[in-house]
Amino acid sequence: MEELTRRFLAHFEQHYGQPFPADPYEQLRLAILAVFHSWNNDRAIAYREREKIPHDLGTAVNVQAMVYGNMGDDSGTGVAFTRNPATGAKEIYGEYLMNAQGEDVVAGVRTPVPIAELARENAAIYQQFADVCRILEEHYRDMMDIEFTIERGRLFILQCRVGKRTGAAAVKIAVDMANEGLISREEALSRVTPEQLDQVLHPQIDPNAALTVIARGLNASPGAASGIAVFDAATAVRLGKGGQGQQIILVRPETNPDDLRGMLASEGILTERGGMTSHAALVARGFGIPAVVGCEAIHVDVERREFHVDGRVVREGDEITIDGTTGRVILGRVALLPPSLTGEFGELLRWADAVRRLGVRTNADTPEDTERAVEFGAEGIGLCRTEHMFFAEGRRPIVQQMILAAPEAKAAQATVARLEAEREKADGAHRAHLEEELRQARAAAEEPTARYQGALDRLLPFQREDFVGIFRALGGRPCTIRLIDPPLHEFLPSREQLLEQVITLRATEPTSPQLAEAERLLTAVENLHEQNPMLGLRGCRLSILYPEIVTMQVTAIFQAAVEVQKSGIPVRPEIMIPLVGHVNELRVLREQLEATARQVMAEAGVEIDYQFGTMIEVPRAALTADEIARYAEFFSFGTNDLTQTVFGYSRDDAEGKFLYAYLERKILPSNPFETLDAAGVGKLMQLAVEAARAVNPTIKLGICGEHGGDPESIALCHRIGLDYVSCSPFRVPVARLAAARAALSVAGPADK
Numbered sequence: 001m002e003e004l005t006r007r008f009l010a011h012f013e014q015h016y017g018q019p020f021p022a023d024p025y026e027q028l029r030l031a032i033l034a035v036f037h038s039w040n041n042d043r044a045i046a047y048r049e050r051e052k053i054p055h056d057l058g059t060a061v062n063v064q065a066m067v068y069g070n071m072g073d074d075s076g077t078g079v080a081f082t083r084n085p086a087t088g089a090k091e092i093y094g095e096y097l098m099n100a101q102g103e104d105v106v107a108g109v110r111t112p113v114p115i116a117e118l119a120r121e122n123a124a125i126y127q128q129f130a131d132v133c134r135i136l137e138e139h140y141r142d143m144m145d146i147e148f149t150i151e152r153g154r155l156f157i158l159q160c161r162v163g164k165r166t167g168a169a170a171v172k173i174a175v176d177m178a179n180e181g182l183i184s185r186e187e188a189l190s191r192v193t194p195e196q197l198d199q200v201l202h203p204q205i206d207p208n209a210a211l212t213v214i215a216r217g218l219n220a221s222p223g224a225a226s227g228i229a230v231f232d233a234a235t236a237v238r239l240g241k242g243g244q245g246q247q248i249i250l251v252r253p254e255t256n257p258d259d260l261r262g263m264l265a266s267e268g269i270l271t272e273r274g275g276m277t278s279h280a281a282l283v284a285r286g287f288g289i290p291a292v293v294g295c296e297a298i299h300v301d302v303e304r305r306e307f308h309v310d311g312r313v314v315r316e317g318d319e320i321t322i323d324g325t326t327g328r329v330i331l332g333r334v335a336l337l338p339p340s341l342t343g344e345f346g347e348l349l350r351w352a353d354a355v356r357r358l359g360v361r362t363n364a365d366t367p368e369d370t371e372r373a374v375e376f377g378a379e380g381i382g383l384c385r386t387e388h389m390f391f392a393e394g395r396r397p398i399v400q401q402m403i404l405a406a407p408e409a410k411a412a413q414a415t416v417a418r419l420e421a422e423r424e425k426a427d428g429a430h431r432a433h434l435e436e437e438l439r440q441a442r443a444a445a446e447e448p449t450a451r452y453q454g455a456l457d458r459l460l461p462f463q464r465e466d467f468v469g470i471f472r473a474l475g476g477r478p479c480t481i482r483l484i485d486p487p488l489h490e491f492l493p494s495r496e497q498l499l500e501q502v503i504t505l506r507a508t509e510p511t512s513p514q515l516a517e518a519e520r521l522l523t524a525v526e527n528l529h530e531q532n533p534m535l536g537l538r539g540c541r542l543s544i545l546y547p548e549i550v551t552m553q554v555t556a557i558f559q560a561a562v563e564v565q566k567s568g569i570p571v572r573p574e575i576m577i578p579l580v581g582h583v584n585e586l587r588v589l590r591e592q593l594e595a596t597a598r599q600v601m602a603e604a605g606v607e608i609d610y611q612f613g614t615m616i617e618v619p620r621a622a623l624t625a626d627e628i629a630r631y632a633e634f635f636s637f638g639t640n641d642l643t644q645t646v647f648g649y650s651r652d653d654a655e656g657k658f659l660y661a662y663l664e665r666k667i668l669p670s671n672p673f674e675t676l677d678a679a680g681v682g683k684l685m686q687l688a689v690e691a692a693r694a695v696n697p698t699i700k701l702g703i704c705g706e707h708g709g710d711p712e713s714i715a716l717c718h719r720i721g722l723d724y725v726s727c728s729p730f731r732v733p734v735a736r737l738a739a740a741r742a743a744l745s746v747a748g749p750a751d752k
C-alpha cells in the first residue's frame with residue numbers, strides 16, 4: 001500500500017504539475033473542480049449529444065460525509081431500484097456486496113449478490129431499506145434508483161434518482177402507477193418517451209429458429225441484435241453506427257464510461273463480467289441497446305481481438321447474435337420476429353388515442369405491411385408508393401418493355417400529329433404527298449404504340465391485384481395512393497452494369513438476342529440520362545408526358561375498388577399526384593384521371609367514395625397552395641423532397657458529403673432529413689396550411705415524408721394544425737404516443 005501510495009502521489013504531481021495537497025479544504029476544492037471539469041469530458045459530451053441535453057446547462061456538486069461499506073462483514077454496499085428496471089415488475093430489484101465499496105458494485109469487477117439475499121442475511125436492514133424504497137417512490141412518484149451503504153450494521157442512503165429503465169419497464173411502470181393512482185394517465189403518457197416505446201418494438205428472436213447457443217449471461221437489456229464482434233470502443237466507433245454503418249456487437253471484459261461512444265455505435269453489447277447494475281447494463285438499458293452482461297462462460301482477450309468459449313474461438317469480424325431478453329449468446333446471424341403489442345403497451349396507446357388530435361396513418365405498399373400497420377393502430381394509408389409494385393418479382397421485364405416502348409411510341413405519335421397539322425394547311429400535290437407520308441407514319445407508329453400499350457395492359461392486372469389486397473387489409477380505412485413518381489431510369493439496370501454486359505456479350509455471344517436486348521436497354525438508359533434526375537422528368541411531369549401510365553394505374557385502382565366494395569368492404573381511395581409545382585399540372589392530370597375513374601365506376605355501376613389531391617414537395621407548390629387547393633381535396637407534405645428542395649441539399653448525397661460535418665460543427669442543430677427544420681421547411685408548411693385552408697376550409701392536410709414518424713416533427717405537425725401524420729408501420733405506435741404528447745404539451749405543461 002505504501003508503494004502504491006508513493007506511486008500515486010508521483011503520478012498526481014506529474015499530471016497536475018503540483019504535489020497532492022495536504023490541506024483537506026484544498027483537496028475538497030480540487031475534488032469539486034474535478035466534478036465541474038467532468039462536464040466537458042468526452043463521455044459527458046457524448047451522453048448529452050445522445051440525450052439532447054444542452055451543453056451550456058452546467059452541473060452541481062453535492063458534498064456529503066463519507067460512510068464505509070468495507071469495514072468488515074457487518075458492512076456492505078449496494079444499488080437497488082424500487083421496481084424492476086428491465087421488466088417494470090413491482091419488486092425491489094438490485095444487488096449488493098458485503099465488505100465492499102460502491103465502486104466494486106458498479107464497475108462490475110466483483111459480481112454482486114441479488115438484493116433478495118439481504119432479506120435472508122439481515123432481515124431488519126432489508127425491511128428498513130424496503131420502507132425507504134416505498135417512501136421515496138411515493139414522494140417522487142416514480143421508480144427510483146437508490147444507492148446505499150451499510151456501515152457496521154447501520155443503513156445509510158447515499159443518493160437516489162429517478163431510475164433508468166428499459167422501454168418495456170417504462171411502459172409497465174407508467175401504466176401501473178396510473179392504475180395505482182400515483183400519477184394521472186396524462187402523466188403516464190408524458191413519462192414514456194417515444195424512444196422508450198420504440199425499444200419495446202425491438203425485434204425478438206424467432207422461437208422456432210435453429211440456434212447455436214454458445215453461452216448464457218445476464219439478460220441486462222432486452223431485444224436481440226446481430227452483428228460482427230468488435231473488441232474495443234474505438235473500432236466500434238469506426239465501424240459501427242455513425243462510422244462505416246456496419247452492424248456490430250461490442251464485446252468487452254466489462255465496460256467503463258470511456259466506452260460510451262463505442263457502445264452507442266453498437267447494435268448490442270456483450271460483457272464477460274458485471275451484474276445487472278454494472279455500467280454496461282445501466283447504459284444499455286438507458287439507451288435501449290440490447291445487452292448480455294456477466295457472461296462468465298466467455299473469456300475475452302482484447303489484445304488478440306477474440307473471445308473463447310468452450311474451446312471455440314470467436315474472432316473480430318465473426319458474426320454473433322445476442323439476446324438481451326433471455327441472456328443467450330448465439331453464433332452467427334439469426335432470423336428476428338416483430339414484437340407483439342399487448343398488455344400495458346396496448347393500454348398506454350389507448351390512453352394516447354384518447355388524448356391526441358392528430359390522426360396516424362402509415363406508409364405501406366403491400367397487403368402485409370398494411371395488415372401490420374393496422375394491427376399497430378394505423379387509421380389508414382397516408383402514402384402508398386405505387387412504383388414499388390413495379391419492382392416485384394416477374395414485373396421488371398414488363399416495366400422495362402413499357403419504358404423502352406414509351407418514348408418510341410411518343411416520337412412516332414408526334415410525327416403523325418405534325419404531319420396531320422401540315423396536311424391541314426397543304427393543298428394539291430403537296431397534300432397528296434403528305435397523305436402518303438402520313439399513312440407511312442401511322443403504320444410506323446402502330447408497332448411501338450402496341451408494344452407500349454401491351455406492356456401497360458400486362459401491368460394493369462398486377463396493380464389491380466395489389467390494390468385488392470391492400471383495400472381488403474384496410475377494411476374500409478382511407479388509402480392515399482401516390483401515382484408513379486421516380487424517373488424512369490430507376491427501373492432499368494445502371495449504365496455501368498449494362499455497359500459491362502454489352503461488352504462481355506459482344507466478345508462472347510455477338511449474335512445473341514441477349515446482346516440485342518442489353519443494347520436496347522443501354523440506349524434507353526442513355527436517352528433517359530439527366531444531370532439532375534431528382535429535378536428532372538419525374539412525378540407529375542412524367543405523367544403529363546406519358547399519361548397512359550397513370551391512366552393504367554387509376555384504372556387498376558378503381559377496378560380493384562369496385563371489386564372489393566362489391567364484396568362488402570367499403571373502399572376510400574385518395575389519388576395523389578406527386579411533385580406538383582404549378583396548379584395547371586394538377587388541373588390537367590386531375591381532369592384526365594377523374595374521367596378515367598368515372599368511366600370505370602360507370603361501367604361497373606358502382607360508386608366509390610374517392611378523392612383527388614396532391615403532394616406538396618417543392619417550394620412553389622407551398623407558396624401557391626391557395627391556387628392548388630382549389631383542385632385538391634387533400635395535401636400531403638412530402639417532406640423528403642420538400643427538405644431537399646427548400647435547402648437545396650440532395651437527399652441522396654448530402655449526408656455522406658457534408659451534412660455530418662455540418663452537424664458536428666453545429667452549423668445545423670439536427671439532420672433536417674430526420675427532424676423537420678421548423679424555421680425553414682416548417683414555416684413554409686405553415687404558410688401553405690393557412691393559404692390552403694383560406695380557400696378550401698375542408699381540405700385534409702397530412703405529411704408522408706420520413707418526418708411523419710419522428711416525434712419532434714410530429715409535435716411540429718400538431719402545432720401547425722395538420723390533420724394527420726403518416727409513417728412506416730413500425731413507427732405507428734411511436735407516432736400515436738408522440739401525437740398524444742404533442743397534444744398534452746400544448747394543453748398544459750405536462751411535458752418536460
Ligand code: PEP
Nearest residue numbers: 638639640641642704705
Ligand atoms: C417525400 O418526398 O417526402 C415523399 C414522401 O416522397 P418520396 O420519398 O417517395 O419522394
Ligand code: MG
Nearest residue numbers: 617638640641
Ligand atoms: Mg417525394
